[in-house]
Amino acid sequence: MMDLAFSPAQQLLQQSARAFLQQRCPLERVQEVALDPRGFAADLWKEIAGLGWPGLLISPELGGSGGSVGEALALVEELGRACFPSPFVASAVVATTALGPAGGRRARDLLAALAMGERICTLAVPEESGRLDPEALTLPVAAPGRLTGRKLLVPDAHVATDVIVLGRGAAGPTALLLPMDRAGIGAHALDSMTGDKLFELELTDVAIGPDDLLGAPGGGWALLAPAFRLGALARCAEMAGAAQRILELCVEHARGRVQGGRPIGGYQAVQHACADLYRDVESARWLTWEAEWTLTTGRPDADAAVAAAKAYVAEASLRVARRGHQIMGAIGYCEEHPLHLFHKRILAASLDAGDSTGHLDTVATSLGLPRDRPA
Amino acid sequence: MDFGFSDGERAFADEVRAFLRAHPPEGFPPDGTDAGYGSGAHSHAFTRALGERGWLSLTWPREHGGQERPMGLLLVLLEELAAAGAPFGPLAGCLQVAESIIRNGSETLQREILPQIAAGRATFWQGYSEPGAGSDLLALETRARLERDHWVLDGRKIWSSHAGIATHGTVLARTDPASTRSRGLTMLMVDNRLPGLDVRPIRSLTGQVYHYEVFMDGVRVPRDFVMGRPGEGFGQLLRGLDTDRFWGRFYKAPFLRRILGLLVEHVRAERPDDAVARHRLAHAATEIAALRALFRRAAWLIERGLPATGEVSAAKVMADELGQRVLSLGMELLGPSGVLRAGSRGARLRGEIEHQYQTSWGHTLAGGTSEIQRTTIAVRALGLPAEPRARG
Numbered sequence: 001m002m003d004l005a006f007s008p009a010q011q012l013l014q015q016s017a018r019a020f021l022q023q024r025c026p027l028e029r030v031q032e033v034a035l036d037p038r039g040f041a042a043d044l045w046k047e048i049a050g051l052g053w054p055g056l057l058i059s060p061e062l063g064g065s066g067g068s069v070g071e072a073l074a075l076v077e078e079l080g081r082a083c084f085p086s087p088f089v090a091s092a093v094v095a096t097t098a099l100g101p102a103g104g105r106r107a108r109d110l111l112a113a114l115a116m117g118e119r120i121c122t123l124a125v126p127e128e129s130g131r132l133d134p135e136a137l138t139l140p141v142a143a144p145g146r147l148t149g150r151k152l153l154v155p156d157a158h159v160a161t162d163v164i165v166l167g168r169g170a171a172g173p174t175a176l177l178l179p180m181d182r183a184g185i186g187a188h189a190l191d192s193m194t195g196d197k198l199f200e201l202e203l204t205d206v207a208i209g210p211d212d213l214l215g216a217p218g219g220g221w222a223l224l225a226p227a228f229r230l231g232a233l234a235r236c237a238e239m240a241g242a243a244q245r246i247l248e249l250c251v252e253h254a255r256g257r258v259q260g261g262r263p264i265g266g267y268q269a270v271q272h273a274c275a276d277l278y279r280d281v282e283s284a285r286w287l288t289w290e291a292e293w294t295l296t297t298g299r300p301d302a303d304a305a306v307a308a309a310k311a312y313v314a315e316a317s318l319r320v321a322r323r324g325h326q327i328m329g330a331i332g333y334c335e336e337h338p339l340h341l342f343h344k345r346i347l348a349a350s351l352d353a354g355d356s357t358g359h360l361d362t363v364a365t366s367l368g369l370p371r372d373r374p375a
Numbered sequence: 376m377d378f379g380f381s382d383g384e385r386a387f388a389d390e391v392r393a394f395l396r397a398h399p400p401e402g403f404p405p406d407g408t409d410a411g412y413g414s415g416a417h418s419h420a421f422t423r424a425l426g427e428r429g430w431l432s433l434t435w436p437r438e439h440g441g442q443e444r445p446m447g448l449l450l451v452l453l454e455e456l457a458a459a460g461a462p463f464g465p466l467a468g469c470l471q472v473a474e475s476i477i478r479n480g481s482e483t484l485q486r487e488i489l490p491q492i493a494a495g496r497a498t499f500w501q502g503y504s505e506p507g508a509g510s511d512l513l514a515l516e517t518r519a520r521l522e523r524d525h526w527v528l529d530g531r532k533i534w535s536s537h538a539g540i541a542t543h544g545t546v547l548a549r550t551d552p553a554s555t556r557s558r559g560l561t562m563l564m565v566d567n568r569l570p571g572l573d574v575r576p577i578r579s580l581t582g583q584v585y586h587y588e589v590f591m592d593g594v595r596v597p598r599d600f601v602m603g604r605p606g607e608g609f610g611q612l613l614r615g616l617d618t619d620r621f622w623g624r625f626y627k628a629p630f631l632r633r634i635l636g637l638l639v640e641h642v643r644a645e646r647p648d649d650a651v652a653r654h655r656l657a658h659a660a661t662e663i664a665a666l667r668a669l670f671r672r673a674a675w676l677i678e679r680g681l682p683a684t685g686e687v688s689a690a691k692v693m694a695d696e697l698g699q700r701v702l703s704l705g706m707e708l709l710g711p712s713g714v715l716r717a718g719s720r721g722a723r724l725r726g727e728i729e730h731q732y733q734t735s736w737g738h739t740l741a742g743g744t745s746e747i748q749r750t751t752i753a754v755r756a757l758g759l760p761a762e763p764r765a766r767g
Binding site for chain 1: 380446642668678692693752754759760
């Protein structure tokens with residue numbers, strides 16, 4: 001019989017994260033960071049580094065805590081519940097996962113610094129098309145050589161100290177690891193409605209040495225794909241956590257808001273909307289954890305399971321956010337009300353680490369319906 | 376967290392598959408229609424074959440003739456049977472009645488009925504709904520009065536599935552004439568052969584008979600053919616409600632996965648370049664996967680004896696509404712030929728899609744409507760205030 005209980009380590013992490021975030025990251029703080037175009041909770045990042053969170057997926061030899069994927073997801077679920085604004089998923093999940101197997105002194109030094117919270121690593125992959133797809137890469141990469149071009153939708157470039165750049169080399173997609181203060185790297189803020197800090201990276205005649213290669217030339221996509229897959233799963237956990245919190249906010253509102261002489265939660269129309277939120281939250285959450293199990297036990301269908309989870313959890317969580325606005329009524333339409341923060345966090349997460357069209361493509365192929373069929 | 380199967384469960388799944396190879400579903404002509412929940416058609420012979428393997432009493436305590444095997448094996452059995460499209464229609468009803476008899480039944484029922492269930496020789500209809508008591512079950516008017524050593528039963532039940540081909544009914548009746556609402560109700564075990572019982576078929580919109588109306592006119596039920604204590608029938612019904620709903624729907628996810636597989640084969644064969652069909656099938660696959668995860672969560676809670684009311688009601692709502700979406704998609708993908716019935720020239724996928732499309736419209740009504748499930752989730756799982764009852 002399956003066992004769907006959280007491990008003692010997961011429970012400890014969940015409890016300490018929830019207590020810390022309740023105390024140190026109230027929704028007013030989330031709001032403040034979201035509304036500031038260059039917002040970043042530097043103090044909180046320092047504190048979570050003290051708690052060891054950025055080093056959760058980094059091995060103990062490099063100063064991390066060598067935690068499991070399941071522990072990282074349990075933490076990210078709590079981050080989603082709190083709508084915690086940070087580069088955690090980009091740096092501590094996706095970049096960290098890519099750096100581990102890349103090897104080399106630079107990657108190891110960076111991982112040690114990430115574990116201490118001294119550095120933050122972001123990723124520069126999409127270009128004009130916005131697509132997360134090796135076919136869409138055009139930035140020419142040679143090491144040694146000079147790097148000139150643009151990358152779009154780079155998260156948290158204003159606070160990142162390092163960036164993984166994926167471009168097109170002679171041998172195929174090739175990854176570079178560059179410090180953000182390398183001459184010729186400029187970051188320009190994009191104006192996103194989600195409150196996430198997204199940037200255009202402008203690369204102008206940047207000097208690239210052989211040491212800057214991350215992994216083998218031509219091996220960039222193979223290196224990053226597992227990192228994005230884990231990133232997709234982390235975004236599922238974040239969305240499920242945020243959707244759970246929206247449900248709690250809506251139920252609290254429906255219990256307390258009195259109209260026509262009784263709480264609106266006593267009217268069937270509102271009750272049934274809340275019930276639909278519950279269905280979406282529970283199904284999204286357990287599909288996420290099933291995908292986690294599929295991935296961490298190395299099952300052959302892990303790619304399809306993660307893709308199915310990302311597509312479903314995105315749809316279900318967005319449904320929760322959109323229906324939540326209807327339950328919450330006009331007050332939820334105000335900027336000062338937290339509902340839109342969760343809605344936009346879910347929206348951003350739904351588009352990160354592969355959008356639903358791409359993930360459904362993976363699912364369709366796994367069903368025996370490949371995209372390009374022989375004539 | 377572990378979503379996997381144990382070695383024992385995997386070995387048991389192999390055993391079930393071997394059984395299905397030896398007992399192919401085609402070899403069992405149905406005695407009753409396939410109602411589309413995923414448990415296939417009603418077949419007495421297949422039910423008896425399951426009984427011969429001991430699979431109808433798999434998890435019962437040994438003192439009642441069971442094998443005391445873990446609930447995980449029952450989940451495996453239902454998933455494997457549903458994936459194969461086997462005709463195990465009566466199974467969920469048998470499981471539910473057996474559980475109730477083991478928990479609440481008189482010694483007579485335990486002695487007389489349990490062995491018949493285990494052998495696949497007893498199947499059941501539910502006598503709950505009445506013409507004037509649907510979602511408001513407590514408005515029921517069926518009555519039973521004790522005359523020496525018999526209950527004398529009068530009333531009328533409706534929407535009782537397979538009542539015409541079952542052996543017994545579990546009938547909820549008011550036994551305390553002074554009582555109102557949830558008090559004074561008793562669950563009686565009624566043998567279909569008793570005089571005074573008149574079971575009449577109701578033809579459904581599928582063109583087939585699944586439901587029956589049952590008229591009871593002075594039916595004399597032996598005094599100890601009672602499930603639980605007289606007067607406590609409703610509390611007992613409520614206690615078993617979550618598990619009844621769970622076992623009545625658990626196989627819907629593997630069933631929908633099987634339907635999806637049929638549609639994938641159809642698209643591969645007949646519209647291989649249809650990118651929209653491909654996208655919609657993938658989307659349905661994600662929803663079916665989420666449904667299965669939700670049922671597995673509910674199963675885990677039930678296995679540990681934890682409350683699962685919200686999870687089970689949410690899974691039922693999702694199963695039944697998703698089923699309607701998947702079968703509607705099926706009708707669209709089959710195109711104009713999709714309406715042709717099994718056996719008709721030009722019929723696609725053996726007419727299964729049109730039949731299950733039609734059955735799907737009953738599922739959001741049966742076993743507690745989707746509206747009742749949503750109210751249950753809101754009030755019992757989320758703690759929202761119950762709507763006041765109308766006076767009168």
